Amino acid sequence: MIHCxxxxxxxxxxxxxxxxxxxxxxxxxRLQIAVFPAFFKPRTGGAAAEAVVxxxxxxxxxxxxxxxxxxxxxxGRFVCALCDLELKGQHMCPECLEKGVKKKKITDLETRRFLxxxxxxxxxxxxxxxxIFFFVTCITAxxxxxxxxxxxKQPLGLLRRSRWxxxxxxxxxxxxxxxxxxxxxxxxxxxxxPVTVTTFE
Amino acid sequence: xxxxxxRRVSGAGGQLYLPxxxxxxxxxxxxxxxxxxxxxxxxxxxxxxxxxxxxxxxxYEWGLAATVVLALVFxxxxxxxxxGSAPRAGLYIFAVCALFFTLFALIHLMLGPxxxxxxxxxxxDEPLSSLNRLRRAxxxxxxxxxxxxxxxxxxxQEEIGSTGQKAHAPAYSSASVRTPLHETAAEQEAxxxx
Numbered sequence: 001m002i003h004c005x006x007x008x009x010x011x012x013x014x015x016x017x018x019x020x021x022x023x024x025x026x027x028x029x030r031l032q033i034a035v036f037p038a039f040f041k042p043r044t045g046g047a048a049a050e051a052v053v054x055x056x057x058x059x060x061x062x063x064x065x066x067x068x069x070x071x072x073x074x075x076g077r078f079v080c081a082l083c084d085l086e087l088k089g090q091h092m093c094p095e096c097l098e099k100g101v102k103k104k105k106i107t108d109l110e111t112r113r114f115l116x117x118x119x120x121x122x123x124x125x126x127x128x129x130x131x132i133f134f135f136v137t138c139i140t141a142x143x144x145x146x147x148x149x150x151x152x153k154q155p156l157g158l159l160r161r162s163r164w165x166x167x168x169x170x171x172x173x174x175x176x177x178x179x180x181x182x183x184x185x186x187x188x189x190x191x192x193x194p195v196t197v198t199t200f201e
Numbered sequence: 202x203x204x205x206x207x208r209r210v211s212g213a214g215g216q217l218y219l220p221x222x223x224x225x226x227x228x229x230x231x232x233x234x235x236x237x238x239x240x241x242x243x244x245x246x247x248x249x250x251x252x253x254x255x256x257x258x259x260x261y262e263w264g265l266a267a268t269v270v271l272a273l274v275f276x277x278x279x280x281x282x283x284x285g286s287a288p289r290a291g292l293y294i295f296a297v298c299a300l301f302f303t304l305f306a307l308i309h310l311m312l313g314p315x316x317x318x319x320x321x322x323x324x325x326d327e328p329l330s331s332l333n334r335l336r337r338a339x340x341x342x343x344x345x346x347x348x349x350x351x352x353x354x355x356x357x358q359e360e361i362g363s364t365g366q367k368a369h370a371p372a373y374s375s376a377s378v379r380t381p382l383h384e385t386a387a388e389q390e391a392x393x394x395x
Binding site: 002004005006016021029030031032033034035036037038039040041043108110111112113114115116118119122157158159 | 257
């Protein structure tokens with residue numbers, strides 16, 4: 001059942017798939033509801049594991065009393081219908097799926113990623129944006145360079161294709177480190193005064 | 202490469218601190234939320250999408266009224282400052298503010314009415330905060346529909362008759378995408394006759 005988002009009144013089927021916005025009969029808010037065939041599909045229960053009948057039958061690795069239905073494509077364990085996790089045509093056991101997600105080998109189940117290239121860019125340019133904090137660049141510039149080198153090979157965001165953020169951040173970091181080096185050399189090792197020749201008469 | 206599997210559907214929208222983007226994949230819709238240096242992903246498989254619900258909001262009217270009033274106030278201030286002996290700095294500040302609000306009002310007017318959109322699956326309704334304009338929401342529906350048609354093609358046969366349940370309304374499909382942008386000539390004639 002679809003409800004009006006404003007007043008939670010169940011939406012009548014006459015409000016489905018209309019040409020334009022229609023008004024909810026209860027609260028008069030304007031809605032457009034596009035309904036697809038999946039809405040009408042009856043809900044089916046999940047697959048239930050069958051009990052082992054014969055001693056010679058293969059049983060599930062996790063449930064010895066349940067009959068094995070498939071073999072895990074990753075580790076080869078026998079698993080029952082309940083433990084069978086199908087992903088893109090492959091059957092996996094819960095342990096292999098968990099391992100794959102933790103080691104980031106199964107990108108289809110990945111729900112978050114840390115973007116080291118964005119961090120590097122923020123470290124390189126963040127303090128520059130507010131001139132008062134420019135002195136902090138003596139710490140953030142080396143940090144940006146470290147992040148770039150250390151995490152260069154880490155997978156980027158799911159949608160990103162190039163490492164241009166790393167390159168820009170590293171370039172900016174090198175320039176900032178160079179400037180700091182110049183400042184340090186200028187103040188700590190000032191240029192020697194030219195040699196003067198004194199004549200005695 | 203994974204990145205080429207996705208086509209961008211909408212620009213960044215949502216809250217300022219939680220921009221979200223939508224991408225169409227081969228078999229699922231990907232919602233990406235950026236939180237600082239972390240990206241969070243949610244996948245909605247086309248076979249599971251039951252409905253898209255669009256609710257028109259009044260943000261468009263209120264926003265337009267507020268910006269127009271502010272623009273008028275600042276233009277009046279500019280007019281008042283121009284003739285008198287007020288300092289020029291004040292005139293420039295008023296002029297900049299007036300131009301800003303005028304531009305804002307024009308952009309707001311061009312973007313069109315505002316709305317909220319939810320994607321409904323069997324387990325929950327997911328808000329799609331990046332689709333905050335009606336035009337954008339309808340474009341999203343027209344791009345999503347063919348993907349759902351492909352994924353739910355088998356269901357269209359089942360929806361009538363197989364379990365004794367009959368759909369009371371025809372399901373949304375690309376063949377009958379009924380939005381003002383996609384009205385067929387026949388539908389327009391029928392509407393004219395009515």
